[in-house]
Amino acid sequence: MAKSTYTISELANEFGVTTRTIRFYEEKGLIHPRREGQKRLYSPADRVRIKLILRGKRIGMSLQESVELIDMYKPGHNNRDQLHSLIRTVQDRRARLLRQKQDIEDMLAGLDEVQALCERGLEDQQ
Amino acid sequence: MAKSTYTISELANEFGVTTRTIRFYEEKGLIHPRREGQKRLYSPADRVRIKLILRGKRIGMSLQESVELIDMYKPGHNNRDQLHSLIRTVQDRRARLLRQKQDIEDMLAGLDEVQALCERGLEDQQ
DNA sequence: CCAGACGTTTACGTTAACGTCAACTTGGTC
DNA sequence: GACCAAGTTGACGTTAACGTAAACGTCTGG
Numbered sequence: 001m002a003k004s005t006y007t008i009s010e011l012a013n014e015f016g017v018t019t020r021t022i023r024f025y026e027e028k029g030l031i032h033p034r035r036e037g038q039k040r041l042y043s044p045a046d047r048v049r050i051k052l053i054l055r056g057k058r059i060g061m062s063l064q065e066s067v068e069l070i071d072m073y074k075p076g077h078n079n080r081d082q083l084h085s086l087i088r089t090v091q092d093r094r095a096r097l098l099r100q101k102q103d104i105e106d107m108l109a110g111l112d113e114v115q116a117l118c119e120r121g122l123e124d125q126q
Numbered sequence: 127m128a129k130s131t132y133t134i135s136e137l138a139n140e141f142g143v144t145t146r147t148i149r150f151y152e153e154k155g156l157i158h159p160r161r162e163g164q165k166r167l168y169s170p171a172d173r174v175r176i177k178l179i180l181r182g183k184r185i186g187m188s189l190q191e192s193v194e195l196i197d198m199y200k201p202g203h204n205n206r207d208q209l210h211s212l213i214r215t216v217q218d219r220r221a222r223l224l225r226q227k228q229d230i231e232d233m234l235a236g237l238d239e240v241q242a243l244c245e246r247g248l249e250d251q252q
Numbered sequence: 253c254c255a256g257a258c259g260t261t262t263a264c265g266t267t268a269a270c271g272t273c274a275a276c277t278t279g280g281t282c
Numbered sequence: 283g284a285c286c287a288a289g290t291t292g293a294c295g296t297t298a299a300c301g302t303a304a305a306c307g308t309c310t311g312g
Contacts, residue, residue, distance in 0.1 A: 007288085007289085008288090008289075009288070009289085017270095018270085018271080019288095019289085020270065020271065020272085021269085021270065021271095023290090023291095024269070024270060028269090037278080038277075038278080038289070038290055038291095039278085039288090039289060039290080040289085040290090055229050055232070055233070056233075057186070057269095058186065058225065058226055058229055059185055059186055059226050059229050059230055059233075060183070060184065060185055060186020060187075061186075062268070062269090063268080063269075064268095069233065069236075072237075072240045073236070073239075073240060077244070077247070078247075080248065080251060083244045083247050083248050084248075086240070086244055087241055087244045087245075090237050090240055090241045090244070091241075093233075093237055094234060094237050097230050097233055097234050097237070098234075099184065100184055100185050100226075100230055101227060101230045101231070101234075103181050103184055103185050104185055104223050104226055104227045104230070105227070106181070107181070107185075107195065107219075107223055108220060108223050108224075108227075110195075110199070111198075111216050111219055111220050111223070113199075114198045114199060114212070114216055115213055115216045115217075118203070118209045118212055118213045118216070119213075121203070121204075121209050122206065122209050122210075125206060133258085133259085134258090134259075135258070135259085143300095144300085144301080145258095145259085146300065146301065146302085147299085147300065147301095149260090149261095150299070150300060154299090163308090164259070164260055164261095164307075164308090165258090165259060165260080165308095166259085166260090183299095188298070188299090189298080189299075190298095253312105254311105254312095255310105255311095255312095256309105256310090256311095257308100257309090257310090258307105258308085258309090258310105259306105259307080259308075259309100260305100260306075260307070260308100261304105261305090261306085261307105262303105262304085262305090262306105263302100263303090263304090264301105264302085264303085264304105265300105265301075265302075265303095266299100266300085266301070266302095267298100267299095267300095267301100268297100268298090268299100269296100269297095269298100270295105270296085270297095271294105271295075271296070271297100272293100272294085272295075272296095273292105273293090273294085273295095274291105274292090274293090274294105275290100275291090275292090276289100276290075276291080276292105277288105277289080277290070277291105278287105278288085278289075278290095279286100279287090279288090279289095280285100280286090280287090280288105281284100281285085281286090282283105282284090282285085282286105
Protein backbone atom coordinates (compact mmCIF):
# COMPACT_ATOMS: atom_id res chain seq x y z
CA MET A 1 0.00 0.00 0.00
CA ALA A 2 1.13 3.52 -0.68
CA LYS A 3 2.81 5.45 2.07
CA SER A 4 1.02 8.40 3.57
CA THR A 5 4.10 10.54 4.21
CA TYR A 6 7.52 10.80 2.64
CA THR A 7 10.81 12.32 3.66
CA ILE A 8 12.67 14.55 1.30
CA SER A 9 15.32 11.97 0.50
CA GLU A 10 12.75 9.28 -0.18
CA LEU A 11 11.24 11.44 -2.86
CA ALA A 12 14.60 12.53 -4.15
CA ASN A 13 15.62 8.92 -4.59
CA GLU A 14 12.36 7.88 -6.16
CA PHE A 15 12.51 10.61 -8.76
CA GLY A 16 16.23 10.68 -9.33
CA VAL A 17 16.74 14.27 -8.25
CA THR A 18 18.64 15.82 -5.36
CA THR A 19 17.09 17.11 -2.17
CA ARG A 20 18.31 20.51 -3.22
CA THR A 21 16.01 20.32 -6.20
CA ILE A 22 12.99 19.56 -4.05
CA ARG A 23 13.79 22.36 -1.62
CA PHE A 24 14.26 24.65 -4.57
CA TYR A 25 10.77 23.82 -5.78
CA GLU A 26 9.42 24.78 -2.39
CA GLU A 27 11.47 27.96 -2.39
CA LYS A 28 9.81 28.81 -5.69
CA GLY A 29 6.36 28.14 -4.25
CA LEU A 30 5.67 25.04 -6.30
CA ILE A 31 5.02 22.79 -3.30
CA HIS A 32 4.13 23.34 0.34
CA PRO A 33 4.98 20.31 2.44
CA ARG A 34 3.97 20.48 6.06
CA ARG A 35 6.55 20.45 8.80
CA GLU A 36 7.27 18.26 11.76
CA GLY A 37 9.43 20.61 13.77
CA GLN A 38 12.06 21.59 11.25
CA LYS A 39 11.71 18.60 8.97
CA ARG A 40 9.62 18.58 5.85
CA LEU A 41 6.96 15.92 5.51
CA TYR A 42 5.52 15.25 2.10
CA SER A 43 1.99 14.00 1.49
CA PRO A 44 0.97 11.80 -1.44
CA ALA A 45 -0.47 14.95 -3.01
CA ASP A 46 2.91 16.68 -2.69
CA ARG A 47 4.52 13.66 -4.25
CA VAL A 48 2.18 13.66 -7.24
CA ARG A 49 2.77 17.35 -7.69
CA ILE A 50 6.50 16.83 -7.88
CA LYS A 51 5.98 13.95 -10.26
CA LEU A 52 3.91 16.14 -12.58
CA ILE A 53 6.44 18.94 -12.44
CA LEU A 54 9.16 16.54 -13.50
CA ARG A 55 6.95 15.21 -16.27
CA GLY A 56 6.60 18.74 -17.54
CA LYS A 57 10.35 19.21 -17.41
CA ARG A 58 10.90 16.14 -19.55
CA ILE A 59 9.11 17.74 -22.46
CA GLY A 60 10.80 21.07 -22.03
CA MET A 61 8.31 23.00 -19.95
CA SER A 62 9.56 25.51 -17.42
CA LEU A 63 8.66 24.99 -13.79
CA GLN A 64 6.16 27.82 -14.01
CA GLU A 65 4.49 26.35 -17.05
CA SER A 66 4.23 23.02 -15.30
CA VAL A 67 2.46 24.39 -12.27
CA GLU A 68 0.14 26.46 -14.41
CA LEU A 69 -0.88 23.31 -16.18
CA ILE A 70 -1.21 21.37 -12.96
CA ASP A 71 -3.29 24.07 -11.36
CA MET A 72 -5.82 23.95 -14.15
CA TYR A 73 -7.17 20.89 -12.40
CA LYS A 74 -7.90 22.48 -9.10
CA PRO A 75 -11.35 24.09 -8.97
CA GLY A 76 -12.02 27.72 -8.16
CA HIS A 77 -13.00 28.71 -11.67
CA ASN A 78 -16.58 29.59 -11.04
CA ASN A 79 -17.90 32.33 -13.25
CA ARG A 80 -18.42 32.21 -16.98
CA ASP A 81 -15.53 34.45 -17.89
CA GLN A 82 -13.05 32.40 -15.92
CA LEU A 83 -14.34 29.20 -17.46
CA HIS A 84 -14.17 30.55 -20.99
CA SER A 85 -10.71 31.89 -20.35
CA LEU A 86 -9.59 28.55 -18.98
CA ILE A 87 -10.97 26.75 -22.02
CA ARG A 88 -8.94 28.99 -24.27
CA THR A 89 -5.83 28.31 -22.26
CA VAL A 90 -6.51 24.60 -22.51
CA GLN A 91 -6.82 24.83 -26.25
CA ASP A 92 -3.58 26.75 -26.58
CA ARG A 93 -1.77 24.16 -24.52
CA ARG A 94 -3.30 21.40 -26.55
CA ALA A 95 -2.09 22.97 -29.77
CA ARG A 96 1.44 23.21 -28.44
CA LEU A 97 1.38 19.66 -27.19
CA LEU A 98 0.11 18.36 -30.52
CA ARG A 99 2.93 20.13 -32.27
CA GLN A 100 5.46 18.67 -29.88
CA LYS A 101 3.96 15.26 -30.46
CA GLN A 102 4.32 15.72 -34.19
CA ASP A 103 7.94 16.81 -33.71
CA ILE A 104 8.62 13.67 -31.76
CA GLU A 105 7.03 11.44 -34.35
CA ASP A 106 9.13 13.07 -37.04
CA MET A 107 12.26 12.46 -35.03
CA LEU A 108 11.29 8.86 -34.40
CA ALA A 109 10.85 8.36 -38.13
CA GLY A 110 14.29 9.87 -38.62
CA LEU A 111 15.79 7.48 -36.12
CA ASP A 112 14.22 4.54 -37.93
CA GLU A 113 15.94 5.67 -41.08
CA VAL A 114 19.28 6.02 -39.38
CA GLN A 115 19.00 2.60 -37.85
CA ALA A 116 18.06 1.04 -41.19
CA LEU A 117 21.12 2.64 -42.76
CA CYS A 118 23.29 1.28 -39.98
CA GLU A 119 21.95 -2.21 -40.40
CA ARG A 120 22.46 -2.14 -44.13
CA GLY A 121 25.96 -0.89 -43.57
CA LEU A 122 26.64 -3.87 -41.32
CA GLU A 123 25.22 -6.36 -43.77
CA ASP A 124 27.18 -4.96 -46.67
CA GLN A 125 30.38 -5.46 -44.73
CA GLN A 126 29.80 -9.06 -43.86
CA MET B 127 10.54 27.51 -56.06
CA ALA B 128 12.80 27.45 -53.04
CA LYS B 129 15.51 30.03 -52.74
CA SER B 130 19.11 28.97 -52.94
CA THR B 131 20.49 31.49 -50.48
CA TYR B 132 19.08 33.34 -47.49
CA THR B 133 20.13 36.34 -45.47
CA ILE B 134 20.22 36.16 -41.73
CA SER B 135 17.10 38.24 -41.26
CA GLU B 136 15.15 36.19 -43.76
CA LEU B 137 15.78 33.11 -41.71
CA ALA B 138 15.20 34.94 -38.45
CA ASN B 139 11.80 36.07 -39.67
CA GLU B 140 10.84 32.71 -41.07
CA PHE B 141 11.62 30.94 -37.82
CA GLY B 142 10.51 33.61 -35.41
CA VAL B 143 13.90 34.10 -33.77
CA THR B 144 16.29 37.03 -33.66
CA THR B 145 19.41 37.40 -35.74
CA ARG B 146 21.32 37.25 -32.49
CA THR B 147 20.07 33.71 -32.01
CA ILE B 148 21.31 32.62 -35.41
CA ARG B 149 24.69 34.23 -34.87
CA PHE B 150 24.85 32.58 -31.50
CA TYR B 151 24.31 29.18 -33.12
CA GLU B 152 27.23 29.85 -35.41
CA GLU B 153 29.36 31.01 -32.50
CA LYS B 154 28.64 27.66 -30.87
CA GLY B 155 29.65 25.80 -34.01
CA LEU B 156 26.18 24.54 -34.87
CA ILE B 157 26.14 26.07 -38.35
CA HIS B 158 28.76 27.33 -40.77
CA PRO B 159 27.27 29.68 -43.34
CA ARG B 160 29.59 30.92 -46.02
CA ARG B 161 30.46 34.58 -46.32
CA GLU B 162 30.12 37.17 -49.00
CA GLY B 163 32.59 39.72 -47.73
CA GLN B 164 31.45 40.20 -44.18
CA LYS B 165 27.90 39.12 -44.67
CA ARG B 166 26.65 35.66 -43.92
CA LEU B 167 24.91 33.71 -46.65
CA TYR B 168 22.85 30.71 -45.71
CA SER B 169 22.29 27.71 -47.96
CA PRO B 170 19.14 25.57 -47.94
CA ALA B 171 21.15 23.02 -45.98
CA ASP B 172 21.97 25.66 -43.35
CA ARG B 173 18.31 26.54 -43.23
CA VAL B 174 17.22 22.97 -42.63
CA ARG B 175 19.83 22.61 -39.94
CA ILE B 176 18.46 25.61 -38.09
CA LYS B 177 14.95 24.29 -38.53
CA LEU B 178 15.93 20.96 -36.98
CA ILE B 179 17.71 22.64 -34.12
CA LEU B 180 14.58 24.63 -33.33
CA ARG B 181 12.49 21.48 -33.57
CA GLY B 182 14.73 19.93 -30.96
CA LYS B 183 14.33 22.97 -28.76
CA ARG B 184 10.57 22.68 -28.87
CA ILE B 185 10.69 19.34 -27.14
CA GLY B 186 13.24 20.43 -24.59
CA MET B 187 16.49 19.30 -26.14
CA SER B 188 19.63 21.33 -25.60
CA LEU B 189 21.38 22.74 -28.63
CA GLN B 190 24.11 20.15 -28.24
CA GLU B 191 21.63 17.31 -28.10
CA SER B 192 19.94 18.62 -31.21
CA VAL B 193 23.10 18.68 -33.28
CA GLU B 194 24.11 15.26 -32.04
CA LEU B 195 20.82 13.93 -33.28
CA ILE B 196 21.08 15.79 -36.56
CA ASP B 197 24.61 14.57 -37.16
CA MET B 198 23.54 10.97 -36.87
CA TYR B 199 22.34 11.32 -40.43
CA LYS B 200 25.58 12.33 -41.99
CA PRO B 201 27.71 9.36 -43.00
CA GLY B 202 31.22 8.71 -41.84
CA HIS B 203 30.33 5.79 -39.63
CA ASN B 204 32.17 3.10 -41.46
CA ASN B 205 33.46 0.36 -39.24
CA ARG B 206 31.45 -2.15 -37.28
CA ASP B 207 32.13 -0.68 -33.87
CA GLN B 208 31.00 2.77 -34.91
CA LEU B 209 27.86 1.37 -36.47
CA HIS B 210 26.99 -0.69 -33.40
CA SER B 211 27.66 2.26 -31.17
CA LEU B 212 25.46 4.46 -33.31
CA ILE B 213 22.65 1.92 -33.19
CA ARG B 214 22.78 1.94 -29.41
CA THR B 215 22.66 5.71 -29.36
CA VAL B 216 19.67 5.60 -31.68
CA GLN B 217 17.88 3.20 -29.40
CA ASP B 218 18.54 5.33 -26.35
CA ARG B 219 17.18 8.37 -28.12
CA ARG B 220 14.16 6.43 -29.26
CA ALA B 221 13.42 5.33 -25.71
CA ARG B 222 13.56 8.90 -24.49
CA LEU B 223 11.37 10.12 -27.31
CA LEU B 224 8.80 7.43 -26.65
CA ARG B 225 8.67 8.44 -23.05
CA GLN B 226 8.21 12.07 -23.97
CA LYS B 227 5.47 11.06 -26.36
CA GLN B 228 3.74 9.18 -23.58
CA ASP B 229 4.08 12.19 -21.29
CA ILE B 230 2.44 14.36 -23.92
CA GLU B 231 -0.41 11.95 -24.42
CA ASP B 232 -1.01 11.87 -20.69
CA MET B 233 -1.12 15.65 -20.58
CA LEU B 234 -3.48 15.77 -23.53
CA ALA B 235 -5.81 13.39 -21.73
CA GLY B 236 -5.62 15.65 -18.71
CA LEU B 237 -6.53 18.66 -20.81
CA ASP B 238 -9.55 16.81 -22.18
CA GLU B 239 -10.71 16.26 -18.63
CA VAL B 240 -10.25 19.87 -17.68
CA GLN B 241 -12.15 21.05 -20.71
CA ALA B 242 -15.00 18.64 -20.02
CA LEU B 243 -15.22 19.98 -16.49
CA CYS B 244 -15.30 23.53 -17.80
CA GLU B 245 -18.08 22.77 -20.23
CA ARG B 246 -20.15 21.04 -17.59
CA GLY B 247 -19.60 24.02 -15.35
CA LEU B 248 -20.94 26.30 -18.05
CA GLU B 249 -23.98 24.15 -18.69
CA ASP B 250 -24.82 23.89 -15.03
CA GLN B 251 -24.91 27.64 -14.81
CA GLN B 252 -27.24 28.19 -17.71
C1' DC C 253 25.26 63.38 -49.88
C1' DC C 254 23.06 61.47 -46.36
C1' DA C 255 19.51 59.05 -43.80
C1' DG C 256 17.79 54.52 -43.00
C1' DA C 257 17.89 49.73 -43.42
C1' DC C 258 20.67 45.99 -42.93
C1' DG C 259 24.71 43.93 -41.70
C1' DT C 260 29.07 43.24 -38.61
C1' DT C 261 32.05 42.43 -34.03
C1' DT C 262 32.82 42.85 -29.10
C1' DA C 263 31.35 42.70 -24.71
C1' DC C 264 28.74 42.78 -20.73
C1' DG C 265 23.92 41.57 -18.67
C1' DT C 266 20.15 38.33 -17.60
C1' DT C 267 17.23 34.34 -16.32
C1' DA C 268 16.14 29.63 -14.97
C1' DA C 269 17.34 25.78 -12.48
C1' DC C 270 19.79 24.11 -9.85
C1' DG C 271 25.12 22.81 -7.62
C1' DT C 272 28.06 23.44 -3.91
C1' DC C 273 29.83 24.66 0.16
C1' DA C 274 29.54 26.03 5.28
C1' DA C 275 27.68 25.94 9.60
C1' DC C 276 24.18 24.26 12.25
C1' DT C 277 20.38 21.01 14.72
C1' DT C 278 18.28 16.61 15.71
C1' DG C 279 17.43 11.71 16.47
C1' DG C 280 19.12 7.36 17.19
C1' DT C 281 23.02 4.06 18.66
C1' DC C 282 27.27 2.19 20.36
C1' DG D 283 28.67 11.35 25.80
C1' DA D 284 30.34 10.86 21.37
C1' DC D 285 29.27 10.01 16.83
C1' DC D 286 26.89 9.48 12.56
C1' DA D 287 23.21 9.99 9.22
C1' DA D 288 19.78 12.93 7.78
C1' DG D 289 17.83 17.06 8.14
C1' DT D 290 17.98 22.43 8.16
C1' DT D 291 19.10 27.48 6.49
C1' DG D 292 21.85 30.79 4.19
C1' DA D 293 24.75 32.23 0.58
C1' DC D 294 27.53 32.25 -3.36
C1' DG D 295 28.75 29.72 -7.95
C1' DT D 296 27.56 27.78 -12.49
C1' DT D 297 25.70 26.77 -17.13
C1' DA D 298 22.87 27.40 -21.19
C1' DA D 299 20.79 30.37 -24.26
C1' DC D 300 20.30 34.13 -25.52
C1' DG D 301 19.26 39.87 -24.72
C1' DT D 302 21.06 44.31 -25.12
C1' DA D 303 23.94 48.06 -26.15
C1' DA D 304 27.88 50.32 -28.38
C1' DA D 305 30.45 51.35 -32.26
C1' DC D 306 31.20 50.54 -36.75
C1' DG D 307 30.83 49.25 -42.25
C1' DT D 308 27.77 49.24 -46.74
C1' DC D 309 24.51 50.29 -49.98
C1' DT D 310 20.32 52.17 -51.77
C1' DG D 311 16.64 55.59 -52.64
C1' DG D 312 15.37 60.55 -52.36
